[in-house]
Amino acid sequence: MDTPARGPGVYLHIPFCARRCDYCAFTTFTGRQEAIPAYLDAVLQEWAARRAELGGERPATVYVGGGTPSLVPAAALARVIAALDPAPGAEVTVECNPESTTPGLLAALRRAGVTRVSLGVQSIAPHVLAGLGRAHHAGALEAAVEAIGATGFPTYNVDLIYGGAGERDGDLVASLEAVLALDPAPPHISAYALTVEAGTPLARTPERHPDDDVQARRYALCDEILEGAGLEWYEVSNWARPTHECRHNRNYWGQGNYVGLGCAAHSHRDGVRSWNIAHLDRYIAAVSATGAACAGAERLDGPTQARERLELGLRTRDGVPARAFAPADLATLTAAGLLRHVGGRVVLTRRGRLLANEVACRLADPAPAGLAS
Numbered sequence: 608m609d610t611p612a613r614g615p616g617v618y619l620h621i622p623f624c625a626r627r628c629d630y631c632a633f634t635t636f637t638g639r640q641e642a643i644p645a646y647l648d649a650v651l652q653e654w655a656a657r658r659a660e661l662g663g664e665r666p667a668t669v670y671v672g673g674g675t676p677s678l679v680p681a682a683a684l685a686r687v688i689a690a691l692d693p694a695p696g697a698e699v700t701v702e703c704n705p706e707s708t709t710p711g712l713l714a715a716l717r718r719a720g721v722t723r724v725s726l727g728v729q730s731i732a733p734h735v736l737a738g739l740g741r742a743h744h745a746g747a748l749e750a751a752v753e754a755i756g757a758t759g760f761p762t763y764n765v766d767l768i769y770g771g772a773g774e775r776d777g778d779l780v781a782s783l784e785a786v787l788a789l790d791p792a793p794p795h796i797s798a799y800a801l802t803v804e805a806g807t808p809l810a811r812t813p814e815r816h817p818d819d820d821v822q823a824r825r826y827a828l829c830d831e832i833l834e835g836a837g838l839e840w841y842e843v844s845n846w847a848r849p850t851h852e853c854r855h856n857r858n859y860w861g862q863g864n865y866v867g868l869g870c871a872a873h874s875h876r877d878g879v880r881s882w883n884i885a886h887l888d889r890y891i892a893a894v895s896a897t898g899a900a901c902a903g904a905e906r907l908d909g910p911t912q913a914r915e916r917l918e919l920g921l922r923t924r925d926g927v928p929a930r931a932f933a934p935a936d937l938a939t940l941t942a943a944g945l946l947r948h949v950g951g952r953v954v955l956t957r958r959g960r961l962l963a964n965e966v967a968c969r970l971a972d973p974a975p976a977g978l979a980s
């Protein structure tokens with residue numbers, strides 16, 4: 608691989624899906640593909656107006672997410688990615704659904720400089736996918752992965768979700784084993800606990816809601832099987848082989864700067880967080896009129912930034928300085944098997960990762976200065 612570029616990132620949101628999954632609360636629209644050309648024009652206009660926010664740097668990472676980016680015609684997607692002008696050695700990721708990932712799309716993306724495909728697989732069990740209200744990708748996964756390998760992508764990711772209605776431990780194990788047996792095998796896997804988001808069809812059907820104890824067991828299964836296959840956790844929900852960690856997400860977790868393009872996209876620059884208009888048509892109209900579509904912004908004060916740095920760091924393999932906890936809390940959390948000590952830092956154990964939010968509540972006030980580093 609090229610020497611990794613370091614610096615700011617760009618997130619591009621593609622808010623189009625063929626159908627909406629029952630658990631999904633993302634900003635995405637179905638039956639609106641006719642708006643794709645106008646939307647991409649607006650994105651390019653927004654980028655032209657905002658690229659100066661990177662302070663003259665080219666993007667070190669680009670992440671095209673959604674929604675379903677692979678619904679966008681290959682040539683159009685390639686044109687937008689090229690316009691983002693990633694730096695040499697940049698990590699450029701595009702999220703794809705297996706069923707819309709064709710050899711033609713992959714070839715166009717690779718020519719456009721895409722280095723990483725992220726496949727939304729979620730499960731290989733048809734009944735689990737049905738429980739998630741998600742289309743089955745029968746046979747499409749193997750074909751998509753074979754094409755990813757044949758096209759020469761240096762890396763790719765598979766997304767899984769555990770805890771769907773009707774899923775048994777064995778279904779999750781079968782999904783993990785099937786994914787690990789893909790050729791080429793994924794060097795990166797994200798496995799997320801299904802969460803119930805307000806306003807979704809899943810929220811309205813309590814009998815499909817996941818159970819906390821079951822989720823904890825499923826997380827432990829993921830970690831055991833993935834670690835056993837040589838993928839190491841580096842964030843609570845992310846495992847990778849060495850050098851295949853997602854640099855774009857690490858920039859988020861390290862409070863780096865990034866520009867978010869498209870409706871509902873969030874941005875961060877030197878402690879100022881901002882977000883775009885979420886509605887598709889209003890986003891397009893705002894950009895057409897003014898070149899921008901910012902819906903709001905907030906400046907994080909120093910203590911808030913320091914607190915977030917600790918909370919984000921705690922969720923990663925890097926952990927936080929041991930002194931981020933009061934001595935009595937540190938002793939209690941360590942004795943409970945939730946933290947382990949690595950030099951002067953502490954890192955969540957597997958058990959600690961299951962209770963990451965509770966452990967984070969015990970973080971000390973980040974003042975005095977320097978505690979969060």
Ligand code: SF4
Binds near residue numbers: 624626627633675
């Ligand atoms: S494919 Fe992804 S973005 Fe689209 S509805 Fe399903 S979960 Fe949401």
